[in-house]
Amino acid sequence: MHRFLRLSILLVGMFFAVGSYATDTAPPITTEDDLGPQVEQPIEFPHNRHAGLHDPADDADPSKPAKGGMEINCMYCHTYARRSMVAGIPPLRKCIGCHQSIESVKETPRIKKLFEYWEAKKAIPWKKVHDLPDFVRFNHERHVQRFVFQQNRPVQEACGYCHGDIKTMTVARRQKPLTMGWCASCHQKDHLVSASSSETSHGPNDCFTCHK
Amino acid sequence: MSVSNLLQNWSTFRHEHPINDKPHAEIKWAMTIDLDTCIGCNACSVACYAENNLPVVGKEKYAHGQSMHWIRIERYWGETEVKEEYDPNSNFDMVQQDFQADQGAQFLPMLCQQCEAAPCETVCPVGATNHTEDGLNSQIYNRCIGSRYCSANCPFKVRYFNWWNYPEQENAWPEPLPLQLNPDLTVRTKGVMEKCTFCKQRTYTARNNARSEGRPVHDGDVQTACQQSCPTNAISFGNLVDPEARVAKQWEQQQVDLAKEKQEKDEKADNKLRGYRILEELRPYPSIMYLERVRESAV
Numbered sequence: 001m002h003r004f005l006r007l008s009i010l011l012v013g014m015f016f017a018v019g020s021y022a023t024d025t026a027p028p029i030t031t032e033d034d035l036g037p038q039v040e041q042p043i044e045f046p047h048n049r050h051a052g053l054h055d056p057a058d059d060a061d062p063s064k065p066a067k068g069g070m071e072i073n074c075m076y077c078h079t080y081a082r083r084s085m086v087a088g089i090p091p092l093r094k095c096i097g098c099h100q101s102i103e104s105v106k107e108t109p110r111i112k113k114l115f116e117y118w119e120a121k122k123a124i125p126w127k128k129v130h131d132l133p134d135f136v137r138f139n140h141e142r143h144v145q146r147f148v149f150q151q152n153r154p155v156q157e158a159c160g161y162c163h164g165d166i167k168t169m170t171v172a173r174r175q176k177p178l179t180m181g182w183c184a185s186c187h188q189k190d191h192l193v194s195a196s197s198s199e200t201s202h203g204p205n206d207c208f209t210c211h212k
Numbered sequence: 213m214s215v216s217n218l219l220q221n222w223s224t225f226r227h228e229h230p231i232n233d234k235p236h237a238e239i240k241w242a243m244t245i246d247l248d249t250c251i252g253c254n255a256c257s258v259a260c261y262a263e264n265n266l267p268v269v270g271k272e273k274y275a276h277g278q279s280m281h282w283i284r285i286e287r288y289w290g291e292t293e294v295k296e297e298y299d300p301n302s303n304f305d306m307v308q309q310d311f312q313a314d315q316g317a318q319f320l321p322m323l324c325q326q327c328e329a330a331p332c333e334t335v336c337p338v339g340a341t342n343h344t345e346d347g348l349n350s351q352i353y354n355r356c357i358g359s360r361y362c363s364a365n366c367p368f369k370v371r372y373f374n375w376w377n378y379p380e381q382e383n384a385w386p387e388p389l390p391l392q393l394n395p396d397l398t399v400r401t402k403g404v405m406e407k408c409t410f411c412k413q414r415t416y417t418a419r420n421n422a423r424s425e426g427r428p429v430h431d432g433d434v435q436t437a438c439q440q441s442c443p444t445n446a447i448s449f450g451n452l453v454d455p456e457a458r459v460a461k462q463w464e465q466q467q468v469d470l471a472k473e474k475q476e477k478d479e480k481a482d483n484k485l486r487g488y489r490i491l492e493e494l495r496p497y498p499s500i501m502y503l504e505r506v507r508e509s510a511v
Binding site: 020085133134135137139141142145188204206207208209211212 | 215217342344345348350352353354355396397398409412413416420423424
């Protein structure tokens with residue numbers, strides 16, 4: 001009888017021990033290999049060249065091809081991120097707007113392809129990299145307004161919370177898991193309301209705010 | 213949400229009965245439907261189909277009770293008079309004999325009442341339906357496992373179950389209707405429950421725009437699809453907390469209190485106010501107030 005009791009108490013105890021351990025140690029949210037799939041784009045757009053950090057070595061000899069980036073603000077091309085729910089894809093004329101007057105790279109294969117699209121009057125069929133399921137509503141405007149304009153965080157840092165270190169990539173790749181638990185892990189934290197105040201608030205916790 | 217977080221912040225997660233619960237801070241969406249002006253034209257129902265991606269199920273499925281109209285027009289022919297000498301053994305139809313066809317049918321648009329103490333919320337085994345801070349009764353489609361318990365527990369019968377994968381059904385959206393599907397909400401799949409959301413996508417957009425402009429949501433910023441299409445303006449929708457809102461004024465005028473299961477005015481003998489809430493005595497605290505039809509016989 002006692003042996004029977006001992007065994008069941010041991011089993012129950014083990015169940016709770018394992019259970020509480022499992023609930024408290026959630027798997028790490030970002031791992032080295034936890035990258036999204038490699039998306040093949042029509043033009044291999046070099047994010048690092050446009051948004052990457054400036055390399056001082058480039059100044060020494062301007063005739064050589066530059067290694068560093070030009071630190072262009074994300075919102076220069078992704079202009080709707082701060083104004084609407086969806087960030088959108090920059091139109092082709094945004095690319096041409098600059099590139100028609102950049103003679104030095106006009107003969108490179110990627111820019112040639114770019115002008116082919118331009119002359120054919122066709123939009124570039126970019127593919128989606130950060131693709132959320134259809135039942136999720138993510139609002140770019142609210143996040144950019146909060147972190148960039150209210151908290152005065154650097155744009156690349158604020159975008160990077162979800163999009164990862166885009167400035168070091170050529171073709172963008174998903175670095176963050178973009179799962180619900182990952183979203184909620186940040187929504188639970190206290191964030192400053194603005195750069196000048198010490199008041200904090202956290203993201204919405206309602207299912208209905210993000211699920212549609 | 214880890215268990216330790218849940219235990220530490222139990223007081224914030226715990227949802228009490230609405231009477232004891234913290235009041236709605238900014239927004240409580242509510243509706244008023246004036247039955248005196250409602251002409252039963254079904255425009256609200258059609259508008260809802262267009263706005264909320266509702267599939268047309270067809271005659272056969274409709275006969276099986278599989279219709280998907282989030283707002284339906286109920287017809288009532290006169291009032292049922294139970295005779296003094298009510299005989300339970302007699303045919304029940306014999307009791308309902310007070311047809312007043314000369315006055316026409318009474319119409320009642322029935323949609324989710326967005327109850328404050330919703331009976332559907334408490335029974336969901338997976339927590340797919342729960343209360344939002346702006347006082348809506350939300351339905352999370354991807355969380356739903358289709359137990360249909362909520363529908364069984366709903367006293368208003370306004371929850372609709374997806375018995376089929378409607379996009380694959382022949383007549384749900386015949387060409388070119390798929391082109392009019394609203395991208396702001398999903399097309400639900402087979403096996404989930406759905407219901408009126410008070411046009412969540414519209415209230416969301418209104419709140420978002422107001423926030424971008426750094427102001428509170430004004431009355432008239434948001435219209436639900438049914439309200440927008442109503443030819444007689446029978447439906448008004450807005451923020452009950454905002455004293456300037458049309459809805460709040462109507463509720464105040466009719467002396468209907470959201471957090472009471474028995475309105476004081478109903479106790480008075482000379483009560484002439486028309487406002488009432490359906491099945492109030494069941495204590496779900498509905499967010500829709502109906503204004504009773506003024507009948508010819510009463511004038």
